[in-house]
Amino acid sequence: MSTVAPTLTSAWRRDWSKHVFILFFILIELFPLYMMFQVSFKDNATFIRQPWLPTNPLTWHWENWGFAFHLILPYIANTVFVAVTGTVASLFLAILGAYFFARHRLPCSGILWAAFLALMLMPGVVNITPLFMLLKSLKLLNTLWALVLVGVASGQVFSIFVLRNFIEDLPRDLFEAAEMDGASHLQQVFNVVIPMSGPIIGTLAILSFLSMWNDFLLPLIVLRDQDLFTLGVGLIYLDGEYVKQWGQIMAAYFVASIPLIIVFLFTMRLFVRGLSAGAIKG
Amino acid sequence: MAAPLSRQKLLREWKLYFFILPSLAMVLVFAYYPATSAIYHSFFEWAGGDTKQLIGFDNFRRAFHDQVLIDSFFTVSVLIVFNLFKMIPSILLAVLIHRLKSDRWQYLYRVLLVVPMIVPGLVTLFIWKFFFDPNLGVLNGLLDFTGLKSALVWLDHLFGWGVFYANVPIGWLSQPELILPSLFLWGFPWIGAVGVLIFLAGLQSIGQEVYEAAEIDGVGPIGKFLYIELPLILTQVRLSLVLLIVATLGGYGLQLQLLNEYGGPGGRGMVPGLWMYNRAFYAGEFGYACAIGMILFAFILALTFVNNRYVRIEK
CATH class of the missing domain: 1.20.5 (Single alpha-helices involved in coiled-coils or other helix-helix interfaces)
Structure with missing residues (x-):
């Protein structure tokens, strides 16, 4: 050095x-x-006159940002709810599932494993029609819970696949020692598995969060009320407006990116490492 | 690998089944049930309500004569070829970053690569839509500014395309002939951050001594790429190739947002997934949409098998 x-x-x-x-x-x-x-700091007239370079900061149109915050913040709140609830629930269930596969070979676990792996071959998009009908009959249309539930379900296969390999590689002695001390399986999950697999859980959390954050196809068919719009639908709605104020639209795009900018600043290393590591496993 | 349990231990460990139960329930309800339902309903004429009529293979028969669907498979094949080509910059960039001597710069560039990912995917898409705008868009501005526009007009004159005219702004997303070129241009310079990071991770296994040995043998930069780097990331290249093909074949979000639910003017951007979506949610032909989904699934499954058979991925 x-x-x-x-x-x-x-x-x-x-x-x-x-x-x-x-x-x-x-x-x-x-x-x-x-x-x-x-x-994002220009009105349409300024933008047409000078599309390439930033204008003088003194003449910046901050009202674009005011408009954007007013419009986008509710969407962000909805999306944060879906992505955070979904990621936490998805990973918790996946850890339990992976623990089941990794710790003991119980009867039927081979069949169950095959049932999970087979889903890797099934592309989610071709299911969207019957999925919509299912959500309709469950009375989940136009709710955020529909997005959470589908997000959790679709994240299971990949997360369980990665976590199973990881848990199997943890030292056996740890589990045996815990069992000696009378720890139940749930206690072993909380006191052995979760503390030992911090980085891999972080990686999977980022991947799962990103996929729910960026999804717009499902919200587009599920959500009807503007109060419930997630970022995806909200932005599509904004794009559909007839007369476009590009400054306002760009400010809205920027505001929509702020949450991930914050996440990125705090977890940069995990982000970079997670994306490369997670991608190899996939 | 966990060992099988004795009967006695099994009696004590049966509670473990509760651990898999929630995941299993989620997957059964939200993945297996819709899949089964899709197979079932592909044999029905069904508008999404309570009434449906069994029509046997009529949906499939209709699909095989549906010109829109047939054309959409051609379009998606073209898009797959485009996307294969678009992998090249990511590979080159990964190799370039890997060859840097300084670890700090390598890390800095990796961070810079990830930065565009903080923007929601949809925003990137809409910004590109804005770039393509005929009057205010960056692309036309750039072509006018650099004089490339007059070159295009000249070429148009030469070959008689009838697409580019001197005083008319180019309608990238509104002229049928330009839809596919626009879908090709989209995302220039086609750097996939995740792709580059995967390739970089693969390159990391090359030791410095391999390069030194190659240098002693007088291997040039292109030779190094062909004999050292490419073979080592071949696994990753194949893997992303497969993922890319499957994603392109089934995907339609890009076409839906960049163009519209009819695949843009003249339906030039129509892909099978979009046609399925269109039939279900715009025409209300849920049964037919399920049948299209089945056909698409068969294609993806066939590709996966071909891939497992001929393209080995060593872990």
Whole structure:
């Protein structure tokens, strides 16, 4: 670590062409974010006059952001409810399920395992028609619980698959010691499994949260009342407006991204590591 | 692997079944039941209400003569080819990042790659829709600014496409001929953050000494890619290939939001999933939609088997 500065510069000299390429890619990748940010402070007239560069901060149209907060905050609240409840419930059930498969081979567990694995082959999208009818007959249409329940169910297979392998690799002695002390299975889950599998649970939580946060196909057919709209439906609704105030729309897009920006700032390492690790397992 | 239990222990451990029960119930109700229901209802004429009529294989017969559905399978094949091509930048970027000598920069770039993911997927989609806007959009602005527009008009003149005209803004999403090109352009430069991170994770297993040995043997940068890097990430490449094909084949969210429920002007962006969605929720033909879902499922299943048979993924 003592030679950090010289290695940095020599590495830079050797790799500058690679840096140029990478930066080129990443800048284009970040360009939509830049446009979103700078357009959010303009009204349509300013935007048509000067689409590319940010305007003087003194003439920024902050009322776009006021409009956006007013419009988007209820959607965010609904989405947070769905994504957080769904993620917590999904992971809790998945941990219990994985524990069942990992700890003992009980009769029928092979068949049950096959029943879970078979779902990996089944693409969720082709089920959307009967799923809609099912939710209708369960009187769950136009409720947020429908989104939570479907989210929990669709996350089970992948999470159980990953967690089972992980729990099986935990040292046997830990469970035996816990059993000696008279711990029940539930206590073993809470005192052995959960403390030992922090990173993997974090990874799965992020993946599950992201998928529920980004979903819009199911909310689109389930939700009718504007009070219940999640971000997905809310944004589609905004996109459908006839006369578009791009500044307001971009501000709304930005506000919609704020929760994940906050999550990202606090869990950056977990995020980066989680996405690469989780993706390999998939 | 957990060992099978003796009868005596089983009597003590039976409570463990309660652990799998909630997951199992969720999966049975929200995954297995809809799937069974889809198979069942694909043989009915059913508008979603209480009345339905058994019509045997009529839905399937109709599907095989449904020109929209047949065309949609062609469209989705084209989209799959597009998406395969779009994997290349992610692989190249991963290799470039991996070859950097400095770990700090590698980490910084990985973080920068993940940054666009904080924007909800739908927002990215709508921003692209905004880029494609004929009058205010960034794409037309860029083409005018760089003079590429006149090149396109010239090419149009040369080949007689009848698509690009000098004084008319290009309607990327409103001209039938431009729908597929727009779907190709979408997401430029096609860097999938998750994809790059997967490939990077695969590349990490290459030791420094392998590169040193290659350098002594005089292997150039392209040689290194072909003989060292590509073979090592082949597993990941295949895996994302499979996931990508399955996702493209079944997906329709992009087409629904970027175009509309009819796949845009002339239905050029219609894909099988979108047609299923359209039939169910716009035409109320739930039985027919279930049948389309079944056909789509058969395709995906067949692809999965082909993949398991011929494309081995070593864990």
